[in-house]
Amino acid sequence: MLRIGLIGAGRIARVHARSIAQNPSTTLAVVGDVVLEAASDVASAHGARATADVDSVFADAEVDAVVICSPTPLHVDHILAAVRAGKPALCEKPVAMDSAAVDELRRRLAEAGDSAPAVMMGFNRRFDPSFQAVHDAVEAGEIGTLEQVTIISRDPAAPPKEYIAVSGGIFKDMTIHDFDTARYFLGDIATVSALGQHLDPELADTGDFDGAIVTLANAAGVSATITNSRHCASGYDQRLEAFGTLGSLTADNVRPTTVRRNTATLTEAQDPYLDFFLERYEAAYARELGAFVAAIAQGRRPSPGIEDGAAALRVAEAAAESARTGAVVRL
Amino acid sequence: MLRIGLIGAGRIARVHARSIAQNPSTTLAVVGDVVLEAASDVASAHGARATADVDSVFADAEVDAVVICSPTPLHVDHILAAVRAGKPALCEKPVAMDSAAVDELRRRLAEAGDSAPAVMMGFNRRFDPSFQAVHDAVEAGEIGTLEQVTIISRDPAAPPKEYIAVSGGIFKDMTIHDFDTARYFLGDIATVSALGQHLDPELADTGDFDGAIVTLANAAGVSATITNSRHCASGYDQRLEAFGTLGSLTADNVRPTTVRRNTATLTEAQDPYLDFFLERYEAAYARELGAFVAAIAQGRRPSPGIEDGAAALRVAEAAAESARTGAVVRL
Amino acid sequence: MLRIGLIGAGRIARVHARSIAQNPSTTLAVVGDVVLEAASDVASAHGARATADVDSVFADAEVDAVVICSPTPLHVDHILAAVRAGKPALCEKPVAMDSAAVDELRRRLAEAGDSAPAVMMGFNRRFDPSFQAVHDAVEAGEIGTLEQVTIISRDPAAPPKEYIAVSGGIFKDMTIHDFDTARYFLGDIATVSALGQHLDPELADTGDFDGAIVTLANAAGVSATITNSRHCASGYDQRLEAFGTLGSLTADNVRPTTVRRNTATLTEAQDPYLDFFLERYEAAYARELGAFVAAIAQGRRPSPGIEDGAAALRVAEAAAESARTGAVVRL
Amino acid sequence: MLRIGLIGAGRIARVHARSIAQNPSTTLAVVGDVVLEAASDVASAHGARATADVDSVFADAEVDAVVICSPTPLHVDHILAAVRAGKPALCEKPVAMDSAAVDELRRRLAEAGDSAPAVMMGFNRRFDPSFQAVHDAVEAGEIGTLEQVTIISRDPAAPPKEYIAVSGGIFKDMTIHDFDTARYFLGDIATVSALGQHLDPELADTGDFDGAIVTLANAAGVSATITNSRHCASGYDQRLEAFGTLGSLTADNVRPTTVRRNTATLTEAQDPYLDFFLERYEAAYARELGAFVAAIAQGRRPSPGIEDGAAALRVAEAAAESARTGAVVRL
Structure with missing residues (x-):
């Protein structure tokens, strides 16, 4: 059972929360959103925890992987946080606001090395x-x-x-x-x-x-x-x-x-x-x-990926x- | 070019008149209906002759075959008239008002012998x-x-x-x-x-x-x-x-x-x-x-036929x- | 949360087990089938208990309602068992093997009175x-x-x-x-x-x-x-x-x-x-x-019902x- | 009955010949093509005359209007010939090989004045x-x-x-x-x-x-x-x-x-x-x-027209x- 932390509690996050709850291989562990009320709303529907401390989700020992549904300007930071925490991430599109930000992301990911956990893009x-x-x-x-x-x-x-x-x-x-x-x-x-x-x-x-x-x-x-x-x-x-x-x-x-x-x-x-x-x-x-x-x-790289x-x-x-x-x- | 005599000038007769006019192998020779005005109306649209003497159509030397669109109670008589005149007939459905009338038709056709011209039923x-x-x-x-x-x-x-x-x-x-x-x-x-x-x-x-x-x-x-x-x-x-x-x-x-x-x-x-x-x-x-x-x-029997x-x-x-x-x- | 006991563990029972598991208002409590292995198989997929003592399901204090998926010859007995236990039942079709059996069922239900729990027929x-x-x-x-x-x-x-x-x-x-x-x-x-x-x-x-x-x-x-x-x-x-x-x-x-x-x-x-x-x-x-x-x-009678x-x-x-x-x- | 002269006897000309033959208001008078055999082939199917002298079609006293199906490089000349002959024309697309040729056509048509017969383009x-x-x-x-x-x-x-x-x-x-x-x-x-x-x-x-x-x-x-x-x-x-x-x-x-x-x-x-x-x-x-x-x-200008x-x-x-x-x- 893959325990998933959800980053963000907006419209698309609710879609993912439901998919996670219905998938027999996954469970929703925690929902992180700076608006605690939103996080709680999504979390409670599926018996998960909620937190306004989004960073804590990446560090959470009860979380095996994350699904990133934060606003686009935060995608790069959240992808990097997942990678640093050693947790695979499924990130909503687009990967960033512009290609310059993607170049920076690529550079930082290269530093993390080939063993870094995989990132999948949410091109549903x-x-x-x-x-x-x-x-x-x-x-x-x-x-x-x-x-x-x-x-x-x-x-x-x-x-x-x-x-x-x-x-x-x-x-x-x-x-x-x-x-x-x-x-x-x-x-x-x-x-x-x-x-x-x-x-x-x-x-x-x-x-x-x-x-x-x-x-x-x-x-x-x-x-x-x-x-x-x-x-x-x-x-x-x-x-x-x-x-x-x-x-x-x-x-x-x-x-x-x-x-x-x-x-x-x-x-x-x-x-x-x-x-x-x-x-x-x-x-x-x-x-x-x-x-x-x-x-x-x-142990495969999920597709579609960051590239x-x-x-x-x-x-x-x-x-x-x-x-x-x-x-x-x-x- | 097959010269066709049309028996009847009602709604379905008009359909056949048009088919005859448009078929490159047929021409409408004459239209027979006891209501001369109806016959003339259909005939004139296609440059054909009209007559109120329906029987004359079967005898007409300029007619090679007939299409029977008369009221159902007249179908048997008109089929027999065509057969006697040695002219193939395409007859609208139903062949008769009841099976007794068909039996009578069959008996009369048997008398005409195997060499009698063919009759086709208009099951379009x-x-x-x-x-x-x-x-x-x-x-x-x-x-x-x-x-x-x-x-x-x-x-x-x-x-x-x-x-x-x-x-x-x-x-x-x-x-x-x-x-x-x-x-x-x-x-x-x-x-x-x-x-x-x-x-x-x-x-x-x-x-x-x-x-x-x-x-x-x-x-x-x-x-x-x-x-x-x-x-x-x-x-x-x-x-x-x-x-x-x-x-x-x-x-x-x-x-x-x-x-x-x-x-x-x-x-x-x-x-x-x-x-x-x-x-x-x-x-x-x-x-x-x-x-x-x-x-x-x-020289084939057309199908569907009287049977x-x-x-x-x-x-x-x-x-x-x-x-x-x-x-x-x-x- | 309505706790449901499932009577039978065949093909159609599995369909209902899944519906029960996915319905946010219901939970699968127990599966009863004389073939314990079948009951366990269905039950374990949804975290429910299994029993070969089918009658015990009706008596089960943890069961609020039953879904009857037993062979047709047992439908009448199982409907009556549910009614006697005061538990609403959803019964698969047909209600019985013949109308005579239905008449007997009706007579027995009449004895149970108007306050008897409702029975719904599974005409999906x-x-x-x-x-x-x-x-x-x-x-x-x-x-x-x-x-x-x-x-x-x-x-x-x-x-x-x-x-x-x-x-x-x-x-x-x-x-x-x-x-x-x-x-x-x-x-x-x-x-x-x-x-x-x-x-x-x-x-x-x-x-x-x-x-x-x-x-x-x-x-x-x-x-x-x-x-x-x-x-x-x-x-x-x-x-x-x-x-x-x-x-x-x-x-x-x-x-x-x-x-x-x-x-x-x-x-x-x-x-x-x-x-x-x-x-x-x-x-x-x-x-x-x-x-x-x-x-x-x-508190309504469900439809379609036994009649x-x-x-x-x-x-x-x-x-x-x-x-x-x-x-x-x-x- | 509009008597139509057909300019050209190629694939598209045959389409128009058939439309002309089937339209109750038109009749195919003559087919002109430099390849007489092609012209005869199309003409004979509809009881029309054939000629290898294409220009004669425009001058033909038995022709009220023309349908131009010649090769595109000849369209301008044939349109002008029709206009000079005072005969309305339906011309296949495109009007010419390039816009320069159209400009020349426009200039020549302007000389013909407003009373010139209409030209319709065959955008079917x-x-x-x-x-x-x-x-x-x-x-x-x-x-x-x-x-x-x-x-x-x-x-x-x-x-x-x-x-x-x-x-x-x-x-x-x-x-x-x-x-x-x-x-x-x-x-x-x-x-x-x-x-x-x-x-x-x-x-x-x-x-x-x-x-x-x-x-x-x-x-x-x-x-x-x-x-x-x-x-x-x-x-x-x-x-x-x-x-x-x-x-x-x-x-x-x-x-x-x-x-x-x-x-x-x-x-x-x-x-x-x-x-x-x-x-x-x-x-x-x-x-x-x-x-x-x-x-x-x-007496209306047909549409679509040359413009x-x-x-x-x-x-x-x-x-x-x-x-x-x-x-x-x-x-």
């Missing part, structure tokens, strides 16, 4: 059953040579403006998931071209895009196209198509039921998409935790640059 | 591209041994009460098509069990059922289930499923476009079904005529009896 | 999210007046012949679920007509049907058609259509992913259906337990009679 | 029932403010290398249709960004791309993303999604039947897509001709430039 979509099935079928050669990947990724509604203000921008905050999905299929990205959109007038004063079209290609010329929007009337729109020489594979949205309605004006109408990431990616979060636990148990986080972040920075300048950015 | 659904594809895949063994056929067949709206009054009842008028479809898959029917429904209170005084559930089986125990209704809010509901040991095949409804709508309350909503038989079975009527023409050209019409009629009579008595009728 | 499909959504939409009048219900229900593969030999026949063993689903939509059934099929030659010597077509109607003439098969190549085929004056609602099969495949020979190909009831109805079992717990907590079990059993007996005689059976 | 996809239904629903405000259009457009197989060599490149030859579709939804395009792909090694020596990702935006920031490939295993892949503030609309591929297959390994598998443009866009070509005829009959052809060509040139330089091109 790699563990979505449908996306993974498409990926594995592509890897198995089912559609021949992969040529074009099309990703549609739209949130149901924009987060509060206060969140957007400190999010690092749409590419690092939202598209980062899709960049990782693109890398999941294409490997390293060679070129990035992006169009940013200001769709919702209500968000104009955030200075951030709330829509984006990004075209990526790897060195072999395989493309990935990402379409993002901060809003979608029908729910959390998460789809993917992989096209190759022998055919194509798609992963569709998920709905709460299989019900279809037929009336005088429409037929085969289904439910809106599952909304939001907690519901849509519930299985993905659980399987992500399972992969983390299995890697630790088997995957670093690569997705570089693509995000390149996309932001391309959206600003209009030029393709080569990595 | 055998020529629907989707139903035929399912049928041919079943015949090819794609789903192993056929075990259960499920037919959903609902009209968009009931015909006028005057029509119902002389229709011979739902089983001979509407279900007859589904009985032929069942025979298309099962061959000869051994047992018939039917439930009649009075669904629309407006039709209660017609004395006819406006809904029906019929269960058929052939001697080998393969079943066919038919669900009928005289109304369907979403249009002309025409579906079929063939289930066998190795899998199943379905034919879905047809819609005017492939458009799907997604809103805040529903997703993937499609158009209502094509409504009505003219639109839904346009390709089927054209291919039925093609099969008739090809059989004549090649198929007779068999479907016997099933219809059995269904009516079962709906009345509650007992299975064995044929 | 009423709690399937999709079936329930269709049901609730029908109740809400979304499709106007309900007219025809079509149920397709096929198991992926036949159970062992030894199971079939003691199962009571396909209607009581398998169709009983569909009879309850029909009653869920139609209420009391007035007429039953059934066709039994011998599809798989391997099962011929069981003497039981392995396919069935059943047509039910309530007093108002609303129909329900059930198509059963003991095998289905594509998995556990569980579908439902409710048709009414204003439209129709369908519940489709469930698949493990949303992936669709496109190749040179086919497009939009999806995964086989979830196979088998554990996977397909996982949510239904969990929600069924939730309904049981909620009814107890609120629902009795009614479904009567329909099953009528179907068996109709399949034998060919006549409609009126209830 | 605007007349596809599904694309048009999406377009009209967008215009009607059904999805609120349009924000993102996604176009997938893949040919089933690449044309011969000889064709590619003189095609003007993928953007002018293939994507030009999608550029017009984008303009159909977005109006004038403000920015163009393109990625060209060399997918099929067999085509490497053509020097042309055989895959492309193009991102367009209009002045209001509405985006259109186009994904092209010269090959697609499943057939002619033609899809479209329009996304707006209140929902989205999609148009799916078309298949020859509605059949779905279910086996032990897959379910709901449909037929490959209709292949190729003749089959897929048969209705679109017929409706395009209908729009041309209606505009002439009503639409010119605009699509400018976007194609910009896409080629962007694919070469990596920079966004502003129009």
Whole structure:
């Protein structure tokens, strides 16, 4: 039984707390958040301890591994704290606010040496059953040579403006998931071209895009196209198509039921998409935790790792640059 | 070029007139209907002659074959007239109002001898591209041994009460098509069990059922289930499923476009079904005529023939009896 | 926290054990099965006690309610034992092997009086999210007046012949679920007509049907058609259509992913259906337990109750009679 | 009855010949092609005259309007010949090989004055029932403010290398249709960004791309993303999604039947897509001709016109430039 310390007690921390509680190989030992009330709230739901002294979680003798759900600016510090404490960590995306911070992290990790405990990045979509099935079928050669990947990724509604203000921008905050999905299929990205959109007038004063079209290609010329929007009337729109020489594979949205309605004006109408990431990616979060636990148990480096986080972040920075300048950015 | 005489100028005659005009191997020569205005109306649309002297069509030296779209009580006389005139005939369903009339027809045809011209029954659904594809895949063994056929067949709206009054009842008028479809898959029917429904209170005084559930089986125990209704809010509901040991095949409804709508309350909503038989079975009527023409050209007996019409009629009579008595009728 | 005693440790008991363990309001206290090893196996997976003395479970002071998963011939005894012990029971279907046994049960329950604890029947499909959504939409009048219900229900593969030999026949063993689903939509059934099929030659010597077509109607003439098969190549085929004056609602099969495949020979190909009831109805079992717990907590009689079990059993007996005689059976 | 002269007798000319023959308001008078055998072949199928003297078609007193299906380098000359002859013309895309040629065409047309007969561009996809239904629903405000259009457009197989060599490149030859579709939804395009792909090694020596990702935006920031490939295993892949503030609309591929297959390994598998443009866009070509005829009959300028052809060509040139330089091109 792997005893897990949870760093942070926000929205995503609750998702992980639940996965930890339901996984037969893990137990939630302690939740650390500077807001003790939040930590207690999450902890008590699963019979765990709570503390406002976040650093104490890393030192806790009853903790075997940590799941880092703190604000992004603290990720590097918390990853390093886990490594120093000799505890494997599963860290939410993105790995840091910018690539400079990642370089510093890399330098510090190098000092820790090869024996340092593993860090896994929380790119949960790699563990979505449908996306993974498409990926594995592509890897198995089912559609021949992969040529074009099309990703549609739209949130149901924009987060509060206060969140957007400190999010690092749409590419690092939202598209980062899709960049990782693109890398999941294409490997390293060679070129990035992006169009940013200001769709919702209500968000104009955030200075951030709330829509984006990004075209990526790897060195072999395989493309990935990402379409993002901060809003979608029908729910959390998460789809993917992989096209190759022998055919194509798609992963569709998920709905709460299989019900279809037929009336005088429409037929085969289904439910809106599952909304939001907690519901849509519930299985993905659980399987992500399972992969983390299995890697630790088997002494393997978990995947995706910090370099995957670093690569997705570089693509995000390149996309932001391309959206600003209009030029393709080569990595 | 096969010169065709059209017997009758009603709704279904117009469908055939159009098929004849569009088929590169046929031309519409003359339209005969006791209501000259109706005959002229259909004829003029395709540059054909019109006559109120229906018998003259059979004798017409410029006519190579006839398509019989007269009222059902006249079918037997018109089939015999065609046979006497030595002209192949395509006759709309049902072959007659009752099996006694078919026996009389058979006796008279026997007198005409084996060299008499062929008669084809207008069971158009055998020529629907989707139903035929399912049928041919079943015949090819794609789903192993056929075990259960499920037919959903609902009209968009009931015909006028005057029509119902002389229709011979739902089983001979509407279900007859589904009985032929069942025979298309099962061959000869051994047992018939039917439930009649009075669904629309407006039709209660017609004395006819406006809904029906019929269960058929052939001697080998393969079943066919038919669900009928005289109304369907979403249009002309025409579906079929063939289930066998190795899998199943379905034919879905047809819609005017492939458009799907997604809103805040529903997703993937499609158009209502094509409504009505003219639109839904346009390709089927054209291919039925093609099969008739090809059989004549090649000197083959066209299929389905009079015995198929007779068999479907016997099933219809059995269904009516079962709906009345509650007992299975064995044929 | 409701402490539950589980009666039986077979396949379906394991499903309930898992639901109990995952429900935040319930805990698995003890598992009773005459085969101690089986009881221990189920119990240990969830930290519960095991006993071969099944009767002791009812008397257990640490048990607040029981879930009865014993063989059908023991259901009546176990229901009565629970009632005598003053403990609410959730009992798997069917309530008994025949209606005579149900009559005896009723007589004995009447002696226990109105204050006897409630018994709920485990017709899990009423709690399937999709079936329930269709049901609730029908109740809400979304499709106007309900007219025809079509149920397709096929198991992926036949159970062992030894199971079939003691199962009571396909209607009581398998169709009983569909009879309850029909009653869920139609209420009391007035007429039953059934066709039994011998599809798989391997099962011929069981003497039981392995396919069935059943047509039910309530007093108002609303129909329900059930198509059963003991095998289905594509998995556990569980579908439902409710048709009414204003439209129709369908519940489709469930698949493990949303992936669709496109190749040179086919497009939009999806995964086989979830196979088998554990996977397909996982949510239904969990929600069924939730309904049981909620009814107890609120002092309500849980639904469906014993009379629902009795009614479904009567329909099953009528179907068996109709399949034998060919006549409609009126209830 | 509009008597039409057909300029050219190649693949696309045959499509138009058939539409003309089937349209009740048009008749095919004459087919002109320098290869007399080709002209005769097309003409004889529809009872028309044939000539190798293409210029004579414009002068023909029995010709009321022309449909221009000559090679692209001749389009400008043939448009001008029609205008000089006072005959309305429907001209296949693209209007010319480059924008310089269009400028010259414009100059010459200006000399002809406002009373010159109308020229319509053959962007057939605007007349596809599904694309048009999406377009009209967008215009009607059904999805609120349009924000993102996604176009997938893949040919089933690449044309011969000889064709590619003189095609003007993928953007002018293939994507030009999608550029017009984008303009159909977005109006004038403000920015163009393109990625060209060399997918099929067999085509490497053509020097042309055989895959492309193009991102367009209009002045209001509405985006259109186009994904092209010269090959697609499943057939002619033609899809479209329009996304707006209140929902989205999609148009799916078309298949020859509605059949779905279910086996032990897959379910709901449909037929490959209709292949190729003749089959897929048969209705679109017929409706395009209908729009041309209606505009002439009503004295309206047909749409899309030469300026639409010119605009699509400018976007194609910009896409080629962007694919070469990596920079966004502003129009």
